[in-house]
Amino acid sequence: MARFYLEKGKVAAFIAHLQSQKTVYAPHRKGRNAFAFAPVERPEDVVLDYPRTVSSIKKYFLPAREELLSFNLVENTCAQPAVAPLDAVFLGVHSYDVHAVLKLDHNFVAGNPERNYLTRRQGALIVGVGFTPDRFHFSGSVGIPAGDTTGCDLFLHPCEGGYALEALTPGGEGLLAGFPLPAHAAGLPAAAPFHQHIYVPQAKLKDVLAHGYDSEVWEEEAEKCTSCGTCNLVCPTCYCFDVEDAVDITVTRGSRERHWDGCLLRSFTEVAGGEVFREEPADRQRHRVFRKFKYISDETGEPWCVGCGRCTASCTAGISIVSIVNRLVNDYDAVKA
Amino acid sequence: MTKRELITPAATKDLYLPVMAEITDVRQMTPLEKLFEIRLPGGADLGHRPGQFVEVSLFGVGEAPISISSSPTKKGAFDLGIRKVGMLTEMIHRMQPGERVGIRGPFGSGFDMAKFKGKDVLVVAGGIGLVPLRSLINYVLDNRADFGRLVICYGSKSDTELLFEDERRLWERDPRVEFHLTVDHGSPAWQGRTGVITTLIPGLDLDLPNTVACVCGPPIMYRFVLLALKSKRLPEENIYMSLERRMKCGVGKCGHCQINGSYVCQDGPVYHYPDIKALREAL
Known part of the structure; x- marks a missing residue:
């Protein structure tokens, strides 16, 4: 499909054009060096050149808290609240976060397709943007170059003086209607290099992780880990949740709410009676890494980590998923060599 | 990851919506365990296999996975044997025939x-x-x-x-x-x-x-x-x-019941031993 040139000076007008059609969510600066997706109010507040947002756009499809049921305690009845579709454009999404959404699509469609997720997800249009990898990004190692357009309707490739705007789907082209842009004749600049890498592809990681099940690395990392669950919280492909009932102060009604949960928390596997099935922090470290590179990956052939670097960048104990995986690769190679 | 066709929300089921069912009998088995007989609306068949479980709801308290204790050959109602061990089961133990609980399921593999x-x-x-x-x-x-x-x-x-x-x-x-x-x-x-x-x-x-x-x-x-x-x-x-785990959602989403890569609420709770022999977290 077509490629247009969007000069920097026209970006605000382009965002306003998107706003005239749909709700637009885009990265905004929050505090000194943090960024977050938020609904756009003023186009000039949007930041398209940013390292990473605190949370991915997952929060719009799988909200951190959400009501699954409302109930009436007097009548002992319940109802499912209607979920509103998001008629929205997500602007300025990095390629790894788009891939993360595609992975969530798999999780919420496979087996028992979930209405709440699908209702919000359906109709969402995505405008991707290229980025310059910092010291935490490693999406190139999991098959996602910085300029990867998979899953996007439009993509903004940074180039001299602005962006090469690539239209990728009819939905994306539709967004451009009424906003004339010159064609982008020049080629695309090469995607920026990564500074961090997992040494081997997923096909080999399958064996590396199987081999590393009893590695000392789990215990070593667990000694640093405080089981705070931040890595789960910021991960764009974590989707585990807990469900709790909340009762209104009148004790006549309430709601059943789900909220994000994390497998690093000790209570995650606790059953009534007190048994905890992943009692040791090392067990929980391994579970998270295996969730990202083995369990779903063995079925789909793809890593379930998108290389955003959030878990490492925000870890309160300095634990790096890349270091863990590469340590396992080295141990594996040393034994197999 | 290749993009997948999303199915329409209209084609999904009510995954989290319980059916209201009546307690028709309560028997004290031990100081800690009671046997509850539960009847779905109209005496509908639960349609379970031995070994499957249901999620039992009390609004305002929560939901818990409970094994089905009656055979599918029993018609018109089913049995749940419940140990008083947590908040929800404590509340259920106070309930009398005629009162209603929410039921989702049956879930899981069961015995073939x-x-x-x-x-x-x-x-x-x-x-x-x-x-x-x-x-x-x-x-x-x-x-x-x-x-x-x-x-x-x-x-x-x-x-x-x-x-x-x-x-x-x-x-x-x-x-x-x-x-x-x-x-x-x-x-x-x-x-x-x-x-x-x-x-x-x-x-x-x-x-x-x-x-x-x-x-x-x-x-x-x-x-x-x-x-x-x-x-x-x-x-x-x-x-x-x-095997027992924390089957919270029952539909393979919430992650709590996983044994390594296996969702107990989907692949279990009844497992064929050769299938879980290699799962280190199983036993």
């Missing part, structure tokens, strides 16, 4: 009874492990001609905690059932056998190739029962076990 046809069935139940296995026992008894011997090994911590007293007495007398009972610690009045459940296994006279073992009990029990069955030379592929 068609596979057991013509086989001898060995039931190894520890403590409340008998609750789900009672479904299987009664299924076998109600379809007696389809199965070979029915051998039940039931172990309990003490004789004051024994479950299903009436039925147990029937099984003891029933010539179609070989019933073995032991308690870890008997009260002074106890006249039966004392010892852990594994002590029942060496003495069993089994037609090994034709026997399927169905095991359910507390987490600690499995590896010892497995050892006992293996030293008996029961082939591994004849062993089935039902």
